[in-house]
Structure formats: C-alpha cells, structure tokens
Amino acid sequence: MTTTQAPVAPAQQNTSTDITVEVVYRGIFQKTLAQRICRGVVLAARKSGHPGTAFARYGDSPERNGVPAKQFAVVAADDTQLEASMARYEPSVVDVTVAVDDTLVKGVESWAWYGRQPIWKPTKADGFVIVTSDKSPDEVLAQTDKAERPYTLAIVPGGASFAGLWVYKDDHTDWRVLGAIAKVAPEWLPLQQVKALVREQTKDETAVASVQFGHDATVFRPVAVGEGTSGHEVLQFEKPGWTTMRPGIVVDARKPGERNPFYKKYGARTQRPVVNFDTCIKCTMCWLDCPDECFEVTPTGHYEVVYEACIGCGICAQVCPVKDCIVMVDELKFDENQDKWQLWQKDRAAYNAWFEQKSGVSAEPKSKAAAAATGGDD
C-alpha cells in the first residue's frame, strides 16, 4: 500500500491508494473457501465504488492436496491505481495475510518450490496476519517465525474449514473471515457493506450474523520484532544468471540413497506420524507404502520417519497393522523436525513419555495375546 493521497475519497477516511489481501490455504480442500473470501473482499469494496481484482497464484495450479496455496484480492481507489497490481503472479507486499488453517503459520511452501517462507513474509510492517484457530494467540505465535517487522496477529475463532467444498457442510468460515477483514481494514471494507453483500448473496440472516460474529470475536495480539519461534529452518538460495547456469536445463540430482537437502515437504503437513517403536513389529508396511519414501531403516530394523520429507498424508498410520503404533498428531504440537529413533534408542522411558504426551495414547506394549490378535509378534 502506498501512502499517496487517493484521488477519490472512499467511504471512510482513507489515505492509501490500494489494499491487498492474501488468503493462504490448503490446496484443493480450501480452494473454494479462499475464493469466496477474495471475491467477497472485491465485491464488498465495489459497493464503495472501488474497483478490484481477485486471482489465484498461477504457480499453485493445479493444486495438490494439502499443499499451501494462495489467492489474492486487490482493491484500489480507482482503475488507474489498480493497474499497478494487475498482470502479476503474486503481490510481493500485502496489507493483510489470512491463513485459514493455523498449521500454516509454520511456514508456507508451494508445490512449485520457492522455499519455505514465514507466513508473514509478504505482510507489510504494521499489517495484519489473520488466522482461523481454536488456539490462543500466544499458542499460534509460538509456532510462527520470529517477526522481522511488527504486525498484528488476529485470531478468528474456528478450525481449519473445508467450507465451500461440495462435499462439506458450510460453516460460515468465509463470512467470519470477511467480518475479521472488515475489522482490520474498515476504510476499505466497512462492516455494513460486507453485511449488505452477504445479505444479497445468501438471503440468509444467519450468514450476516456470522459476519458480525467474525468482526466482534476476532482477537488482536500485537507482535513486536523478535517475537515468535526461531525453530523453523530458513533456506536461501541464489538464482544464477544465464552466464553462470549450466546449459541444457541441467541440475544436480541426488546420488542413490541421498536425500535432497533443498526439497522439504513439511509445509503440506497438518498432522505428523509419531511411532511407538516398542510395539513396532518391523513388518515394513509403512516403509513400503509411504508415497514419499519418508521412512529410513534403523540399525535395529525399525522404521523412523524423516520428518523433513513427510507431508503428513497418514497412509503409514492407515497401513500399520498394530493399533496405536503409528499415531497422527496435530502438527502445531511440534516445533522441530528431528528424527526420533535415536532418542528412543538412548532413553526409552523419555521417548515413551514424549510419545504419550504428544499422541495422547499409551506407549505400553499390549499383551502377547492382544499383539497376536492384530497379527503382530512383539
């Protein structure tokens, strides 16, 4: 947002020429939700006479299940101001970032890899990061990259929603988020106009009430520089020029058995598998069926998860024949990506305590009879 005087006076006092909102979401499942929010921003601002545009990040298409993706809404004082935001893939600076799944605060990484980025990376100084979450602002902040600029974290009550997906019952997440955006940017989105838009579109007073609820229930948490976690890996790379690039579109590949140190997939993860090595029967099913080859064989013949490669798809937990041996756990309960077998090897009691605390299930090996019943052989 630039600070030059707007040529057209908007509804409220407004000294900027444009506003950009980005919605960060889980690919495919939340696509319609993100689209509804972005379209809502543009259409509500239109009621004040402001032109706008909404678009999805081209590099995310076709979206992959669960992989972070972005859509944008840009509203400007007039058509001339809007042009500066047109014909772009992605705004480099936004006024408001919206994350519709709180695990996204651990970082955003699209499938067309640009490296894991902090959720606030494009958010301008003194801008807003709106997160839908059932957690407290401090819990969310504890998993967000350490701030380099001050911003305000805003929590809209609610979980990660599939609202708008054709198989999923609508839960008004889109309307609540629009209410929250009206709260952080009233000069562009006056609450009354958002409500008027939703009333027109839905003819449903409960939807209008959800706008009001999102507006009223959103909690602000000002974030100072340095607040947040430094636990997330920061990757940087240089883009070579045409004189320094290898010809023939050639890049180094990995040698057999080697993992690509630059290819991280954990941005796609909302849950992660944790393994009870004491009940593992070494059947190889997780290792065989993992679509991303995340499991490494340990010297004891167990299989440990390489968390940097895991997208949290849950197939290992599904194919594991032993009950509660692989448990999928909320990603926000973790602030690191260390492999865990060595801890178990060193101190089983400590590891099992960690396993129980994270997974909420007992680490106690079942009786022989119970193990035999599940086909296992402890």
Next chain:
Amino acid sequence: MAVEVKATPTTEVETEQLLTGCEAIAEAIRLADVDVMAAYPIRPYDGVMQAAAKLIANGKMDVEYIVADGEHSQFEIVKHASAVGSRVFVGSSGVGWFYAFEAIAVTAGLRLPVVAICGNRALDDPGAFGTEHNDSLAVRDLGWLLPWAETAQESMDLALMAWRVAEDKRVSLPIAIGLDGAFLTHSQQPVKVPTKAAVDAFLPKYDLGDRLLHPDNPITIAPQVDQDWLMEIRRQNDAAMRKALTVITEAHADFKRIFGRGGDSPFLDEYMTDDAEVVFFGQGTLALPMKVAIRRLRAQGHKVGLVRLKWFRPFPTQEIVKSLTRFKAVGVIDRDYSFGSPFYGGVLYNEVRSALYSQTKRPTVVGFIAGLGGREIEQPMANEIFEKTMAAGRGDLSVGDQCHWIGVRD
C-alpha cells in the same frame, strides 16, 4: 542387432559414387560412426532409411537402428539417446515432421545435438510429395540450425559439418538439413565419398561432458522452472545460436582444408555475381534452373547472378548485407509461403528485407513465390523473375516492394 562390421582396409581411398541425396546422407551416417538412428517412413526422407538399412544389411555399417511407431516416438528416441551420450541421426518430411513437433521443440530447449534431415515436402492436405520448405521453416524460431543443400555432394558435406557444429559445446543445438524432395533426395549425382580417416580427422568424438545422463553422473534434465528460470534458459539458447556463426565458420575452414571442398563462404554460394547488377536469391535446388537461366541471360548481355543461401539458421545477416548491398535489385525466390505476412511474401523474402532495413545503400528487394509443391521452375518462369527484378532495379514501383507468384495458373 549385432552386425559384424568388416575391418576398414588400411588402403582405404576416397571414391566417387553415383548417389542420391538420401544415399549420400546414409554414407555420412556410416562415416560419422553414428550410434543410434530412429526411423519411421515418409517420403521423401525414407530414402535415407532404406539406404542406411542396406548399408547395415551389407555389413558396412553398425548403428542401433530403431524403427519407431511414429514420428513423435522417433524424435523422442534420438533426443534421449543423445542425452545418454550417443551420436544420433533422425529425419522426416512434411506432416511427419509436424507429427514430431513436440519432441522437435523440446530438443532445442534441451540443447541436445540431434542431427536430422528434413526431406522437404509439401504439407498435406491436399496430398503432394514435391518440395516446399514450410516443414523445415516451421522450426525456424525454436533453436534448430537449418542449412539447405543444393547437390548430393553438399548433402553429405553438410551432414558431416552438422555433427561437428551441433556437438560443439559452444553450440550444442539440434540441426535439420533441408533436402528438396525428389530433386535432391531421389536424384543421383556423382559424390566424392571421403575416407573414414579423413572424416575422423574432421569430426571429434561426441562428448557431452558433465551433462551426460548417466548413473555415475546423477543429474536432472529439464525440471519445472517457471518464470524464475525460463528467461535465462532462453537467453542461453540465443547465445548458442549466435555462437554457431563462429563455429560454422571454423568448421567450414577445417572442412575445406581436409576435403578440399565447400566454397569461399560458409554461408553463401555466389554464382556470376562479380559484375552483376541484379541477383536472384534463394536456397536449395532452385539454384540449379536459375543458374541455367543466368548463363542464357548472360549470353544475351544481361549482368545477372545468383546468391544461394546455405544456412538459414543462424541467419548470416552480416554476410548477406555485405553481399546484397552490391546490387541494384535482388529477386528473392521462396519455395515456401507465409500467408498474411508483410507484403504477402515468403519467409526468406521478409528475412532478407529485414536484414537490409538499416542499410543506407540497399537494393530493391522483390519477392517471388515459385516452385510450390515441387513444381519445376522452367525457363519462362526464370525469365519472368529476371524481368521483374530488372524492372525493380530501374525503380519501377509497380514491381518492387511486393511479392509475385510465378508459374501459377490464373
């Protein structure tokens, strides 16, 4: 298929053989020690298939000869073979060339030195086997090197040049030699076939260096790059195409030294131009009837000559400017079309005009569309081309700055 190749006799000497353009190319495949060739029949390119198969059957050549299930696979096979370090040959014609177009386009992007011939043929429909250059010319913007041959001898010579230039690390681009259907592909002429030793002295071994796709050299070729990388990759192709001018010049000098052929310029073949006032300009076999016309016109006292273009890509702009600015008028003869282009001219016509644009002293350029579908260029047509070019040279605006169809029934 393992073929027992008889040991080359140490007393091997250069021979003269009566060969078609296609057979001359097959001899070049043998002499260049090609590793992999992929084949799929379409006239007129298929002459090379047959000639190469015969050399293999007679125990004179050992090459992995893969018959593909269509042109798309055919060009993909050599692309991949090239990436794993094989010297390759491939070819097609007309719509077969177009069926392979996806593979053709990516081969240039990948900088793989695939050597091909395009046996130039009209694009169906309607069905026609005769020559037109629009098949080759369709790839003119993609990074393929495009030379055109006039004779069977030049077909072989350009093929030997092709592996040398394409595989040069400074270039590393694919190349498609244009061979006019029938007039060149299926017409026999005496051809000097050099010794293997002489070819070995001219043509180094194919070496991809650290771009070789091999388990000991793990690389990924052509990952998704998006807008972050693509422009740099295109710029590399641009630089390679620029560099090709130098590499062709070097190869041409070496070729002349070793084989004693190739003419003065690597890019242009000038005929009776020393005192010429007007010249014809074109490529491929249309030079032959035009030379006949020139001799006849000279006998009548007209100062006329021919400039034949040997390399269309890279376009030798400086050489063309230097040559053509000597004349009053240039008649560019296109055996192709470019419907709706400036002045409704052919491809060559507009390229030549563009090359001359910034010259203060420049000839009038007249365009001619002639010989489409392999129609023979007869002497009355050559006369008409000459008269219009002369008129343009005299400043007749009703003739210059436009394009004329020659030998077409009204």
